[in-house]
Amino acid sequence: MNAGPPLLEVTDLTVDSQATRLVRGVGFTVGRGERVGIIGESGSGKSLTALAALGLLDDGLRAGGSVRLAGEELDLVSASDRALSAIRGKRVGMVFQEPMSALNPVYRLGTQITEGIRLHGTRPTRRAGHEAAAELLERLKLPDPHRAARAYPHQLSGGQRQRGVLAIALANDPDLLICDEPTTALDVTVQKEITDLIVGDSEQRGTAVLFISHDLALVSSVCHRVLVMYGGRIVESGPVHRVLSAPRHPYTRALLATSDLTPGTRPRAIPGIVPAPGDLQAGCGFSNRCALADDKCAELPPLLGGAEGAVACWHHEVPGALPGVRQPSAPQAQASWERPADGEPVLSARGLTRRYPGRRVRRLGRRPTVSVLDSIDLDLYAGQRVGVVGESGAGKSTLLRLLAGLDRPSGGRVLGPGRPGGPGRGAGGLQMVFQDPMGSLDPRQRVRDIVAEPLPHRGSPAARERVLELLAAVGLPEEAAGRYPHQFSGGQRQRIAIARALAPEPAVLLADEPVSALDVSVRAQVLDLLRTATAERDTALCVISHDLGVIRYLCDTVLVLRDGKAVETGPVESVWRAPKHPYTEQLLAAVPQLVIPDGEGSEARRAP
Amino acid sequence: GSGSGRQSGDALTVGLVAEPATLDFSGTDGAAIPQALLGNVYEGLVRVDQQGRIQPQLAEKYERSADGLTYTFHLRKNVKFTNGAPFTADDAVFSIDQVKTRWKLKVAQQMAVVDKAVKVNADTVAVTLKHPSNNWLYAMTSRIGAMYSRTGVGDLKNHPVGTGPFTVGSWQRGDKLILRRNADYWGVKPQLNQVSLKYFKDAGALNNAMLAGDVNVVGAVQAPETLSRFADKSRFQVIDGSSTAEVVLSMNNSRKPFIDKRVRQAVRYGIDHEALLKTARFGRGTLIGSQEAPTDPWYAGDSNRVPYDPAKAKQLVKDAGAEGTVLKMRIPNLPYAVSAAQIVKDQLAQVGLKADIEPLEFPARWLSEVFNKADYDLSIIAHSEPRDQWIFADPSYYFRYDKPAYADLLKQADAGPPQEESDRYRAALRMLSQDAAADWLYLMPNLMVADAKLQGLPVNQVGEGLEFAGVRWSGK
Amino acid sequence: MKSRMSLTIGGALVLLLLVTALLSLVWTPHDASHIDASRQLAPPDAGHPLGTDQFGRDVLSRLMEGARITVFAGVVAVGIALLAGVPMGVVSGMSGGWLDNVVMRVSDFLLAFPALLLAILLAAVYGTGTLTAMVAIGIASAPGFARVSRAATLRVMAGEYIDAARLAGRSRTAIAVRHVVPNILDVVIVQASVSFATAVLAEAALSYLGLGTVPPTPSWGRMLQESQDLLFSTPELCLWPGLATAAAVLGLNLLGDGLRDRVDPTLEGVR
Amino acid sequence: MYLIVRKTLTLLVGAFAASFVVFCCLAVLPGNAAEVALGTNATPDAVARLSEEFGTDRPLLTQYADWALGLLHGDFGTSYVTHEPIGPRVADRFGVTLWLVAGGMLVALLIALPAGVLSAAWHRKPRGTLLSALSQAGIAVPAFLAGLLLVYVFAVRAGALPAGGYVPLAEDPGEWARHLVLPCLSLGLVQGAALSRYVRSAVLSVQRQDYMRTARAKGARRWAALCRHGLPNAAVPVLTVLGLQLSALLVGAIVVERVFVIPGLGDLLLRAVADRDLLLIQGVVTVLVVAVLVVNLLTDVLYRVVDPRLRSR
């Protein structure tokens, strides 16, 4: 932003493990008060770049190149631990991804905040320290900051913890704040509060921010400038609006395309997967996934450019179609948007309630009960796709588990597959796709056994036949049947899980956050698959997602949950356009949108 | 502690391996109690000397009547119990009666021969026997002859009261028993004012304690192979005396195959006793051929031994049709028995007998199953009591050796004139040997290691007590 | 890299132990319990590469046969612990509620019960012997297995693939057999290798106390105990069984460590 | 409070259950106290008379009930064999073993903490590998062998310390300490080696935690972060192992008591079993079980001290 020497200057930064080079020569600057974002798929080297800048790499990794901070004599890459520790926390603060694990569970939040202050010279008394911590927390808009300062991390919610981590990072008013995926683990509403705080603080105090995220929309709403990383290199950089509105690198274009989940269109996924650092081919790392690639790409393209940013691609001037990305197909028929209400629902829940014993108020007293889910009614018709949204802890997963019969309701009942009076769990039954693609597959079983598990005659030739059929249907090669889950990428694993769920031709398919663990590029593939597979068989689908974009893309009906109660329900598009309940409004407002001032047809910065 | 262990003037620390369960040998069996107390705390009317001869002790002198039925003991005057009470004829009568009426142990049966003990006057006691017995007077040197105070038997298990040169100072169970000099002792006062008997569970630990100077005497060397550690003559002396502990390879005479004398003889011929003594005991010990010890007056030297003759043994086994018989060798889990058993097993295998070793928990399980129920074929244990040839005369004893002729011989030796006693015993023991009632592997040596400056330790273990009255530090 | 090294060294040592034990079944240089009074404590020579012991027995042959007892001891102890502990842990972890409570209290109780007392009692009732001693050790190590496999089962049960299996209509037994057991196996293997090592040491300790292997069977523990008195005059007699024990224990621990590290990446590295 | 009450109840039930199981086991033991006391001098008549005197001829349940009722009044009963009150005797011996175990634990911790932490901190360096190799080697040594070697070096060769025995603390504190050094060392060395493996893996896994990175991002130096943030968190798994190891330590103590001729609980137990002194065995076992359970309770309490997450449960 400002003229003058940059605050942080990274030149030719490399990170090596014993086996391979993980970061391959990264150079960029961050000016005073400037907010710079780094985006890229998982494994592209974003975190390592940030960690290397502060000398916080794991013992097994070595950094090369140079990192300079304005006003310091040292090169941070080669500086000693002692010298670096004077800078860390004082001039540079850092916020990490996981708010729970980033705080030490055995110390009170206040103690952890004051520790940051005490480590840099000032030795506040216990009381003064507590005051300082509380003040900081208040600045971060934490209600009842004194109580929060006295609390242990496990007594705080995710958002409160993340504010605590932010408070630690900001304790000494650093010049630079590095945030590595600071909000991925949080709810949309909380996410918005946190990013607002970061932006606000940066604006007020002139703190520079290096903001790492895989969420383009988020970066666009926070940063001035953005760096796109792929395979340990920066492939494109420039002002946010330029990069997002007129991406030059094929990879950037592809990323943008996959992030766009416009309802009624097919998503445009990047073919192939991010190669492991060791498998990266010479020259342009993206060339094997790039439609524009030719012989020239075997040579490493330099990162070149001017005021409007730089790009590392031999073909960045080729305009037009997105390389390597399928053309959007024609919007699907709107046939299933509305359902006749008079048909028989395949699954129906009435007055579904779930209570848990709460915390004892008095010793030896009776445990109170806490209602996690309160009288939910839900009908699911064949071919209908219902999305469930709500903030964390709203009871979404609980609802789904009750529908699936994995948990027993405290009140109300579910009629449908697998229940008395409903069809069994096999054909025409109920199946589920889970959030964690790895966790939902038994690591000790081969894919063929996994997929065959819900089939009635597991060992039979017919079942074997069916498995291959299903694998083909989800786009996996035949030889995948003999492999184990860990030999697949995240997206492929979720395909396996979907194949398993589809195996007995269920009448109802439930999905609990099926794409939240996946990269944007793969997310699109999986969503597409879910959508087509259920559409083909008229399967009823019920999906949970905290990502409203996903719900809007996938579903026709939406159910908004808050504190275990259904606050709003109706067709997706009408709820989207005209939310009736204030909570729904709030939820929608928090969804980050791509902010492209003069971009090609993006409708808004943020929903109003 | 080490302070008390190292030579400190008048104190002595003796390391032993078997700790008594109580201090009352009238109700509890085992060698450990008399070893600690007899001759030290308790004294009898008579005692046995290092050569195995009977000598007067609390009786100044005694007379045997011509018919051998009456013994008159003239008691020493001015003898006091450690509880202050004087030792009188009443105490002697009381002690003898107690054995007859109250003792539960089988050894007490040796007192059964007494018809009555009467006080003649304050210093004279007359004991009348039911029939003449040579053995009785000898038995009076053992624990059954110990003289108790009529007023000192309240807590025998923990507070023994006797007339001896020492008195029980303190007893830390599991650790040590401390004897203190009896200041009022009637005889020559011991030089030592304190003797600590320190009990070790583990022989190796005892040796280490000796080497480290924590004890002055290893009261019983368990593993002779360790003697090489005490080769330094300037620090240690090794005492290698004789004992009365016959290590008997017992055979169950009432069961096949040992009901057949030929098999029993085969065992005796088939065992190379010299090799056994060499490997199991590093050659320390005496080879014997019957239930006898060199300190017995009737000891017959090597004449009862049988030569090692595996061929003959094999033949005998074959003749008896006992080839390949599997024998239950149920031994106590004591180191010497375990060592010997391995050799016996190996040697018997070479003459066609297969022995399976089964170590039994000692004492409880061995006593219960082998000793009391005689459920065994072969066993190995040391019979340590002096002059215990009578055990073969009792058909219910675990040897189950039932030979009235032997019992008769013993009876005659006991009841006959004293001058014929030895000859008769010799004949009896010869019969025992020829009949192969058991096999005698060896006689335990009385093996001790002591500080080189110690003098007066008893060399032979003849009676039941380990006496310290005569022990001195040289140069004092 | 280091884990590969542990795995290689540990595997090699354990293999050596197994091969020696098997070989001793068909061949040893000499009869391991043959006593030869003329060769007492002979120094090593061509016929007896490690010399002879105080009974004139060949030390190498005894060492080889001892490997057999070591393997036997470990297998019995670990086998019992495994068969008792793992089902306890799995049932407990899968069922939760009062059953879990009862099973865990029983295991706590076993844990509090001194292993040695168990060994003494069993020895008193059934007679001393490797088998009884190892049964005692096995029973005593069962709670460890129960705890470890319960914890692992809880982790597995929290996994979504268990829910998937339930939705697939699998019975509880099928889930236990097909999903839970294979997935806790790694933890159990590590525990087993460590317990195996513990059992080898326990055999030695119990033999030292006279509660272990029955002579003349040459277990390493017994050899140590028998040569203890000669530790300072003929130290090599103690050295060989001592080294063998140490090598076996080391091998098993390394193998366990290696396996653990080996198993780790497939669980964690591939998320 | 509630926790302590509940745990104590479990503890009491556990102790009585244990003693009952032991009593039943003893019922099937061959041999009895009277037989042992009479030894080779037994006659069936004498055994019967002595059994009557001991009270061991009564039905087993009666004996147990008597004992249990006595225990409720804090009375451990009187030994059959020695006629001594059992309570003071067991307490006496327990004190000895307690010192031994506590000393052993101390040695183990003094070895395990630095060795485990350092080998974790240096786990990529040769020194770290060396340290863990040493600890592996340490585990592989049987405790009694370690004891024998220590005795040889320090007592026999150097004569600096006694080879065995025990002097009560009240009698002579200096001697007491001198007599405990070698036993505690041989107990602690082996346990320490084993413990250091657990410390190492706990510290290793703690090192990977995000809060360690947070601490360093605050400006804490590597070692400062490890000590202030790593160790308290590594304490929980280590505590668990410590609790579990206590059992091992008690067994180890019995062997060490044997090597060093220490009149401890193990020695008493062996003796009591050998004598078939039923009530004495009962007393020892009850004390051992209670000791282990109390340690479990203490670890539970310590967990809560160390980890605030567990406090609210």
Ligand SMILES: Nc1ncnc2c1ncn2[C@@H]1O[C@H](COP(=O)(O)OP(=O)(O)OP(=O)(O)O)[C@@H](O)[C@H]1O
């Ligand atoms: N300690 C390490 N040792 C070896 N390889 C590592 C290490 N840490 C990270 N890597 C590898 O380096 C590459 C880049 O990792 P990095 O954490 O920077 O990715 P990222 O862009 O932050 O991805 P994400 O979005 O998943 O956080 C990945 O392939 C990763 O597997």
Ligand SMILES: Nc1ncnc2c1ncn2[C@@H]1O[C@H](COP(=O)(O)OP(=O)(O)OP(=O)(O)O)[C@@H](O)[C@H]1O
């Ligand atoms: N076993 C349980 N015992 C007690 N409370 C529980 C239990 N399981 C869930 N809860 C509580 O129920 C509430 C709803 O949980 P649920 O998992 O359904 O939320 P969610 O909407 O899926 O949240 P997220 O988006 O974080 O997954 C939460 O407050 C949670 O703490």
Ligand SMILES: [Mg+2]
């Ligand atoms: Mg990252």
Ligand SMILES: [Mg+2]
């Ligand atoms: Mg959820």
